[in-house]
Amino acid sequence: MPGIDMSLDNMFCSRCGDGFEPHEKIVNSNGELWHTQCFVCAQCFRPFPEGIFYEFEGRKYCEHDFHVLFAPCCGKCGEFVIGRVIKAMNANWHPRCFRCQMCDKELADLGFIRNQGRALCHECNAKAKAVDLGKYVCHKCHGLIDDKPLRFRGEVYHPYHFNCTACGVELNSDAREVRSRPGFAANEMNELYCLRCHDKMGIPICGACRRPIEERVVTALGKHWHVEHFVCAKCEKPFLGHRHYEKKGLAYCETHYHQLFGNLCFVCNQVIAGDVFTAMNKAWCVHHFACSVCDQKMNQKTKFYEFDLKPVCKKCYEKFPSELKRRLRKAHEQTPKKMPL
Amino acid sequence: MNQAPVSCIPASKMSKAKKVIDEAKEIQNPELDLADKSISSFDEMPGLFNMLNITRLTLSHNKIQVVPPGLANLVNLEILNFFNNQIEELPTSLSSMPKLRILNVGMNRLDCLPRGFGAFPVLEVLDLTYNNLNETTLPGNFFMMETLRALYLGDNDFEFLPPEVGQLKNLQILVLRENDLIELPKEVGDLNRLRELHIQGNRLTILPPEIGNLDLVSSKSVLKMENNPWVTPIADQLSLGVPHVMDYIRTETYRFLYNRHIAAKGPVPPKMNDKTRKLSRARQQS
Numbered sequence: 001m002p003g004i005d006m007s008l009d010n011m012f013c014s015r016c017g018d019g020f021e022p023h024e025k026i027v028n029s030n031g032e033l034w035h036t037q038c039f040v041c042a043q044c045f046r047p048f049p050e051g052i053f054y055e056f057e058g059r060k061y062c063e064h065d066f067h068v069l070f071a072p073c074c075g076k077c078g079e080f081v082i083g084r085v086i087k088a089m090n091a092n093w094h095p096r097c098f099r100c101q102m103c104d105k106e107l108a109d110l111g112f113i114r115n116q117g118r119a120l121c122h123e124c125n126a127k128a129k130a131v132d133l134g135k136y137v138c139h140k141c142h143g144l145i146d147d148k149p150l151r152f153r154g155e156v157y158h159p160y161h162f163n164c165t166a167c168g169v170e171l172n173s174d175a176r177e178v179r180s181r182p183g184f185a186a187n188e189m190n191e192l193y194c195l196r197c198h199d200k201m202g203i204p205i206c207g208a209c210r211r212p213i214e215e216r217v218v219t220a221l222g223k224h225w226h227v228e229h230f231v232c233a234k235c236e237k238p239f240l241g242h243r244h245y246e247k248k249g250l251a252y253c254e255t256h257y258h259q260l261f262g263n264l265c266f267v268c269n270q271v272i273a274g275d276v277f278t279a280m281n282k283a284w285c286v287h288h289f290a291c292s293v294c295d296q297k298m299n300q301k302t303k304f305y306e307f308d309l310k311p312v313c314k315k316c317y318e319k320f321p322s323e324l325k326r327r328l329r330k331a332h333e334q335t336p337k338k339m340p341l
Numbered sequence: 342m343n344q345a346p347v348s349c350i351p352a353s354k355m356s357k358a359k360k361v362i363d364e365a366k367e368i369q370n371p372e373l374d375l376a377d378k379s380i381s382s383f384d385e386m387p388g389l390f391n392m393l394n395i396t397r398l399t400l401s402h403n404k405i406q407v408v409p410p411g412l413a414n415l416v417n418l419e420i421l422n423f424f425n426n427q428i429e430e431l432p433t434s435l436s437s438m439p440k441l442r443i444l445n446v447g448m449n450r451l452d453c454l455p456r457g458f459g460a461f462p463v464l465e466v467l468d469l470t471y472n473n474l475n476e477t478t479l480p481g482n483f484f485m486m487e488t489l490r491a492l493y494l495g496d497n498d499f500e501f502l503p504p505e506v507g508q509l510k511n512l513q514i515l516v517l518r519e520n521d522l523i524e525l526p527k528e529v530g531d532l533n534r535l536r537e538l539h540i541q542g543n544r545l546t547i548l549p550p551e552i553g554n555l556d557l558v559s560s561k562s563v564l565k566m567e568n569n570p571w572v573t574p575i576a577d578q579l580s581l582g583v584p585h586v587m588d589y590i591r592t593e594t595y596r597f598l599y600n601r602h603i604a605a606k607g608p609v610p611p612k613m614n615d616k617t618r619k620l621s622r623a624r625q626q627s
């Protein structure tokens with residue numbers, strides 16, 4: 001590149017065609033000669049930074065102008081795309097920048113499908129279409145599932161991709177997923193059984209959600225329940241091991257049982273299973289209907305007195321101080337209601 | 342509690358209590374009926390404190406004056422009945438009994454309750470009827486008994502009920518019959534499970550409008566409020582029936598009247614109940 005002062009007469013600048021002065025610096029690039037002031041970008045007429053230039057159709061450009069004029073911009077990151085350009089969706093892209101807009105997979109070598117202005121991979125396109133149709137996409141074949149899907153290990157499938165672990169029959173959507181080692185956390189241990197084989201295995205089915213119970217089983221009201229599905233018929237809160245009260249095939253929490261049916265024994269505060277004694281705004285079980293003073297048991301025939309709405313047997317009432325008996329008698333005469341006195 | 346209580350076999354008076362205890366021990370009966378056995382001291386019931394299996398102890402109609410702290414040894418006791426004795430003081434240890442659900446100390450001579458009395462872990466029914474208690478003689482933690490569903494304070498000497506009564510969230514029954522109550526705290530209106538309120542025979546003239554929050558007129562509820570010097574509008578409604586009173590105290594008119602009445606601070610009605618002849622007032626000669 002440095003200047004040469006020999007036979008200047010037949011040397012001419014490749015750009016302007018003039019000769020060179022003696023002692024003038026001459027630029028030599030691949031056998032072509034230039035005045036230093038002529039060895040510049042064809043677009044901006046400035047020297048090439050660090051001597052780097054790009055050639056296109058016989059002209060030389062600085063890096064900047066070459067990109068501006070000829071290199072495409074990436075539709076995602078906005079940088080120039082040098083090297084492989086992906087032309088798609090009416091734009092240019094770095095291969096690493098052209099990705100599925102749902103799963104972010106690179107699409108350059110996989111191909112893509114245009115879906116409502118988005119570039120999607122085949123799988124995501126199928127899913128998006130399924131969602132629009134209110135359907136699922138099979139995790140195995142990526143096809144739409146027209147009938148009921150089979151859920152297995154957290155994904156959905158066409159049931160016909162699987163066979164019953166026990167009898168080998170091709171499955172339908174009634175198939176049951178069974179945790180083959182209860183308590184073992186790994187999802188991969190689950191297996192599929194047809195409904196017939198599943199029922200033969202004796203796995204309890206929840207009376208509320210009709211699904212198998214693989215963890216703790218609550219047995220009540222002649223059925224099995226998931227712990228979290230055995231709930232009060234009124235407030236629908238799960239009992240979670242707390243006491244429940246049964247009435248006409250339904251279970252209730254204490255509060256609502258009491259609210260609805262009201263016969264908790266006044267003494268033991270338990271639901272009265274057998275005969276109920278009701279009197280004075282209260283109820284008693286057979287074991288606990290007794291004189292509130294001496295705790296002696298009473299029955300329907302026992303004569304008793306009322307004291308603060310509690311039963312008092314005749315023997316005990318007679319032991320009351322006379323001044324109290326006088327007050328009680330007076331109060332009783334004043335009350336309009338009938339009392340068992 | 343499935344076994345039948347031991348029946349009393351006639352025997353010489355001296356050994357009545359001992360006989361019942363021995364028999365209960367023999368058949369492992371967890372319910373001990375010692376009502377009306379002329380017992381005046383726990384000394385007459387040797388070995389009782391070792392009967393750890395018993396769940397009920399009934400000692401009504403005796404002459405017991407002192408309850409020894411050792412009674413709290415009976416950790417399985419659920420029901421303890423001292424009705425009609427001559428007890429003037431209870432030991433604090435009772436409050437630590439882990440299974441005690443029903444405590445009846447009605448018709449005794451209690452002037453006060455021990456400090457820390459409210460510490461019962463599972464007490465459901467507390468009967469203090471016919472003693473000499475009032476608001477100044479309750480221990481500080483009395484209303485901490487959150488498990489309480491019935492509190493019987495009839496025939497005592499309360500003039501005011503502490504507002505802390507509102508903390509008894511499970512209370513279904515509150516009896517204040519024939520005390521000297523001048524007013525009820527509005528916090529009674531917080532007891533939303535209350536279905537029996539007995540306030541008859543006091544010195545009440547007005548009811549806090551908050552009482553209107555309670556359901557005291559359904560078929561499973563009772564409000565007894567006779568024999569109080571009620572202001573005329575309440576007395577008029579009461580003559581028509583309790584539901585009329587409840588409707589009335591829920592009105593704006595009543596709220597206005599109530600506030601005016603409170604501001605005016607009218608004279609306190611005189612005590613209505615003569616208690617001089619109450620048995621609970623009797624005292625041992627010392």
Ligand SMILES: [Zn+2]
Pocket residue numbers: 040041042043044045046061062065
């Ligand atoms: Zn340039």
Ligand SMILES: [Zn+2]
Pocket residue numbers: 074075076077078079093094096097
């Ligand atoms: Zn890019």
Ligand SMILES: [Zn+2]
Pocket residue numbers: 138139140141142143157158161
């Ligand atoms: Zn499939």
Ligand SMILES: [Zn+2]
Pocket residue numbers: 164165166167168169193194195196197
């Ligand atoms: Zn099968």
Ligand SMILES: [Zn+2]
Pocket residue numbers: 206207208209210211225226229
């Ligand atoms: Zn379930």
Ligand SMILES: [Zn+2]
Pocket residue numbers: 232233234235236237252253254255256
């Ligand atoms: Zn409920």
Ligand SMILES: [Zn+2]
Pocket residue numbers: 265266267268269270284285286287288
């Ligand atoms: Zn009972």
Ligand SMILES: [Zn+2]
Pocket residue numbers: 291292293294295296312313314315316317
């Ligand atoms: Zn009795």
